[in-house]
Amino acid sequence: MSPPDTVPAQPLLQPRLDAGSGFPTLLRKELLRFWKVSFQTIAAPVITALLYLLVFAQVLEGRVMVYGSVAYTAFLIPGLMMMSMLQNAFANPSSSLIQSRITGNLVFMLLPPLSHREIFAAYVLAAIVRGIAVGLCVWLVALFFVPLWPQYPGWIAVFAVLACGTMGVLGLVAGLWSEKFDQLAAFQNFLIMPATFLSGVFYSIHTLPTFWQNVSHWNPIFYTIDGFRYGFFAVSDVSPWRSLMVVAGVFIALSLYALRLLSSGYKLRN
Amino acid sequence: MTAVSLENVSKIYAPRNAGWKKLFGRASEPGFQALDHVSLSIEPGEFFGLLGPNGAGKTSLISILAGLVKATTGRASVCGYDVVADYKQARRALGVVPQELVYDPFFTVRETLRIQSGYFGLRKNDDWIDEILFNLGLADKANSNMRALSGGMKRRVLVAQALVHRPPVIVLDEPTAGVDVDLRRTLWEFISRLNKAGHTIMLTTHYLEEAEALCGRIAMLKNGRIVALDTTEALLARVGGVDLEDAFVRIMHQADAPSSQEITV
Numbered sequence: 223m224s225p226p227d228t229v230p231a232q233p234l235l236q237p238r239l240d241a242g243s244g245f246p247t248l249l250r251k252e253l254l255r256f257w258k259v260s261f262q263t264i265a266a267p268v269i270t271a272l273l274y275l276l277v278f279a280q281v282l283e284g285r286v287m288v289y290g291s292v293a294y295t296a297f298l299i300p301g302l303m304m305m306s307m308l309q310n311a312f313a314n315p316s317s318s319l320i321q322s323r324i325t326g327n328l329v330f331m332l333l334p335p336l337s338h339r340e341i342f343a344a345y346v347l348a349a350i351v352r353g354i355a356v357g358l359c360v361w362l363v364a365l366f367f368v369p370l371w372p373q374y375p376g377w378i379a380v381f382a383v384l385a386c387g388t389m390g391v392l393g394l395v396a397g398l399w400s401e402k403f404d405q406l407a408a409f410q411n412f413l414i415m416p417a418t419f420l421s422g423v424f425y426s427i428h429t430l431p432t433f434w435q436n437v438s439h440w441n442p443i444f445y446t447i448d449g450f451r452y453g454f455f456a457v458s459d460v461s462p463w464r465s466l467m468v469v470a471g472v473f474i475a476l477s478l479y480a481l482r483l484l485s486s487g488y489k490l491r492n
Numbered sequence: 493m494t495a496v497s498l499e500n501v502s503k504i505y506a507p508r509n510a511g512w513k514k515l516f517g518r519a520s521e522p523g524f525q526a527l528d529h530v531s532l533s534i535e536p537g538e539f540f541g542l543l544g545p546n547g548a549g550k551t552s553l554i555s556i557l558a559g560l561v562k563a564t565t566g567r568a569s570v571c572g573y574d575v576v577a578d579y580k581q582a583r584r585a586l587g588v589v590p591q592e593l594v595y596d597p598f599f600t601v602r603e604t605l606r607i608q609s610g611y612f613g614l615r616k617n618d619d620w621i622d623e624i625l626f627n628l629g630l631a632d633k634a635n636s637n638m639r640a641l642s643g644g645m646k647r648r649v650l651v652a653q654a655l656v657h658r659p660p661v662i663v664l665d666e667p668t669a670g671v672d673v674d675l676r677r678t679l680w681e682f683i684s685r686l687n688k689a690g691h692t693i694m695l696t697t698h699y700l701e702e703a704e705a706l707c708g709r710i711a712m713l714k715n716g717r718i719v720a721l722d723t724t725e726a727l728l729a730r731v732g733g734v735d736l737e738d739a740f741v742r743i744m745h746q747a748d749a750p751s752s753q754e755i756t757v
Contacts, residue, residue: 239581247611325597329560330611331611487562
């Protein structure tokens with residue numbers, strides 16, 4: 223090794239300012255991340271939903287009719303689809319961020335010129351894709367048991383995207399906030415899991431006592447499932463328009479909060 | 493235009509739970525001052541050494557340049573681009589090899605480099621990626637998963653990731669810590685070639701013989717302050733000692749003395 227000239231007279235090289243956005247690559251990376259372990263991220267939740275379906279169908283099929291004419295197993299399927307979609311949409315950004323934070327490779331996303339909007343969009347879109355992929359697989363497997371066809375595919379698509387988007391944003395916030403795996407687990411076990419189980423996945427809230435019906439109306443996840451079910455049966459506990467307003471409102475409010483956290487560099491750039 | 497500029501940069505890390513204490517009206521501790529009014533400029537094409545003991549503030553300074561940490565006061569820029577106001581341009585101008593051996597276990601070496609390149613908006617960059625892989629001795633590992641690599645190989649991938657967008661300014665934060673002689677030689681040959689091609693290099697290392705051999709100019713940090721800043725030869729001549737390590741020890745001891753003066757140009 224030999225020392226270079228002490229006072230180099232070099233022209234300043236210029237960075238490549240004409241290059242495009244890093245958003246497509248971040249999105250692709252987030253999609254690849256779950257696709258590479260699809261046995262864990264797609265197949266496992268489908269198996270879990272199938273087990274719920276088999277157990278509840280065995281116990282309750284023929285004994286319970288919902289909305290007057292809908293068989294219980296058919297009623298259960300959209301609920302299980304949405305529950306799986308919500309949990310997986312939450313898991314995608316939250317697990318990605320916490321793993322990157324713990325292993326230290328989060329720095330590779332922070333060094334490039336990615337804006338907070340690009341980071342937000344990539345994580346939330348990947349969450350939507352994973353959530354919908356899981357939901358579709360649950361539906362396809364459930365078709366072997368119950369021939370359940372959509373009445374209003376448009377409502378199904380709207381609620382699938384909005385619900386997965388909302389949980390994707392929540393997963394992003396949880397991933398930003400959590401510094402350890404147990405903090406994220408607490409978020410999942412004490413907030414996401416109870417909120418999804420108590421939102422009408424397994425029952426119509428009209429079967430609940432009045433007090434618990436009122437409590438359910440304060441749970442935004444109830445509206446995602448109820449609106450999604452409307453797309454299958456053309457009947458629901460509340461108007462799909464009301465559900466749409468609530469879910470869209472929660473999505474927008476959470477998105478603004480998440481964007482603010484990202485732009486401030488909360489627990490990322492400090 | 494300078495390649496790197498720091499003007500009166502200070503960084504104070506807030507103590508943990510400072511927000512909660514403030515919320516309840518309790519006075520929190522003052523926090524940790526990592527950098528104390530640091531001013532520095534590095535010219536294009538320089539091979540610049542940033543030396544100091546552990547905790548001196550080297551990584552904080554690099555983190556401010558890279559946008560990983562916000563300066564409490566002062567201004568930093570890369571190739572004339574402010575790291576906060578013009579962060580997109582500043583980050584395109586900077587390649588950083590982090591100190592920690594970090595990697596994404598989901599991907600192969602080539603995928604890792606393509607992803608890093610794509611983050612900078614460069615999606616058809618395989619020719620340059622192949623050149624980096626070859627020059628860093630990684631060509632035969634291109635399709636290996638990151639988990640399967642030895643520590644030294646992972647370190648090479650870190651260097652490759654920093655170079656993937658051809659940054660004019662390259663910051664190497666202790667790139668040879670714990671790596672074998674072969675990698676050191678390969679790495680320094682490649683980095684020296686990049687430097688001769690016009691890339692500005694900023695190096696932090698605890699191997700002072702490397703800094704002495706490579707760096708044209710050196711800054712020494714202690715407790716967040718620059719205690720020496722000069723060409724390598726001038727530092728050695730001024731302080732005395734047989735080599736840079738000897739000069740480093742003397743300067744650090746002088747900085748400990750109550751009446752010490754900064755040894756700067």
